[in-house]
Amino acid sequence: MEHYVEKNQYKLCIEILRRFHQGGLMPHIILIGSWSVIFYEGYFKENSTVKNFVLRTRDIDFLIENPKNLKLSIDIPELLKDLGFIVSFTGSKGYMKLSHEDLILEFLVPEKGRAVDGPVPLPSLGMNAVALRFLNFLTDNTIQVNVEDFVVTLPHPANFALHKLIVSQRRTKEEKAVKDKDAAISIIKALIANNETQTLRDVFRKVPVKWQEKIIEGFKFADEPELLEIITEDKA
Numbered sequence: 001m002e003h004y005v006e007k008n009q010y011k012l013c014i015e016i017l018r019r020f021h022q023g024g025l026m027p028h029i030i031l032i033g034s035w036s037v038i039f040y041e042g043y044f045k046e047n048s049t050v051k052n053f054v055l056r057t058r059d060i061d062f063l064i065e066n067p068k069n070l071k072l073s074i075d076i077p078e079l080l081k082d083l084g085f086i087v088s089f090t091g092s093k094g095y096m097k098l099s100h101e102d103l104i105l106e107f108l109v110p111e112k113g114r115a116v117d118g119p120v121p122l123p124s125l126g127m128n129a130v131a132l133r134f135l136n137f138l139t140d141n142t143i144q145v146n147v148e149d150f151v152v153t154l155p156h157p158a159n160f161a162l163h164k165l166i167v168s169q170r171r172t173k174e175e176k177a178v179k180d181k182d183a184a185i186s187i188i189k190a191l192i193a194n195n196e197t198q199t200l201r202d203v204f205r206k207v208p209v210k211w212q213e214k215i216i217e218g219f220k221f222a223d224e225p226e227l228l229e230i231i232t233e234d235k236a
Contacts, residue, residue, distance in 0.1 A: 005038055005055040009102045013038075013060060014148060016080065016105070021150035023074045025125075030153045032108070032138055032160070033061035034183050040157055042145040044190050056179060058104045064129065065139045067109050067122055075126040080105075093118040096128045110135035137163045137207065158196065158203040161187035165218025166211065181222045188227055200231050 013035065020026050031039065034057050064070065077087050077098060085098040085105070096119065098105040109120050111131040119128035138155040145152055155163070164184035171177035191200055204215060219228035 006102070009055075009058070010038070012083065012100070012102050015083065016060070016103075017147065017152060018150065019079055020074075023079065024072050025074055026150060026152065028064060028070055028072070029107075030063040030065070030138060030142060030155060031060070032063045032135075032155060033057075033059060034179060035060050036154050036160055037183055037187065039145050039147060039152055039154060040160075040187065040190070042147070043143060043154075043157060044194055058100075058102060060103055060105050061108055062105070063108050063110075063135060063138060064122070065110065065136075067120060067129065070122070070124050073124045076105075077126050094128070095119045095130055098127075106130065108132055108135060110139065112136070134163060134166055134211070137166075137211070141203070156199075156203075157187045157191055158200045161185075161191070162200070162203060162207070162215050162218075165222070166214045168218055169214060169221060177221075181218070184218065185222055185224060185227070188231075192227075192230065197230060201233065204231050 017026070017031075020029070034055060038055060077085070080098060083100065085100045088097050088099045089095065090097060095106075107122060107125070107127050107129040109129045109131050111133050116131035120131050121128050138159055141156040141159045142153050143156050145154060154160070161184045164180045164187075168177045168180035168184065171180065188200065191197070204212060207215070216228060216232070219225070219231070
């Protein structure tokens, strides 16, 4: 792992996941964002371009699909306090993050229906969450990978990659847009090398037309016309 992510970051991430596992939280969360790429190595094995991906972010995002169904109680700020994490707030609405010099943790939930004005309370975790559009794209199709002595749930790589192409266009900072684009293209190439081109096409075809249009624009933003042609080939 140290070849494309800082060793201290990776060790800290594993410790966080281990504590979440011990507290019973892992079955209820999906690890999303660019950190997913690190753990896709267990999915792709040796046949992957993912090994060349360089992680350039401190942000680790955890997605909770149904926060109202969360029955367990874990004070996450207290759970991670001895590791050096402190609670910070961003924006005028008071969105919570757990900040460390190496990593920043944030919880997200899918935004369904009317737009959510402000953070979504997660009282059973001692946190709140950001509600965002398109996140159900990541919950619709997930995989599980073994990490150390526990299991981590991730979006299926095809869903992850195409979602990244969508959100890359919504970024206000060019640097983050480029990171999203690079992560998406890395995973798409790995899927194609893994003989999963049809999986990519199937995921693309199942999403609403407006999402398909955004994905197509994402390929154009990434300047990958050949990949776009592969994904949209024989499009129904």
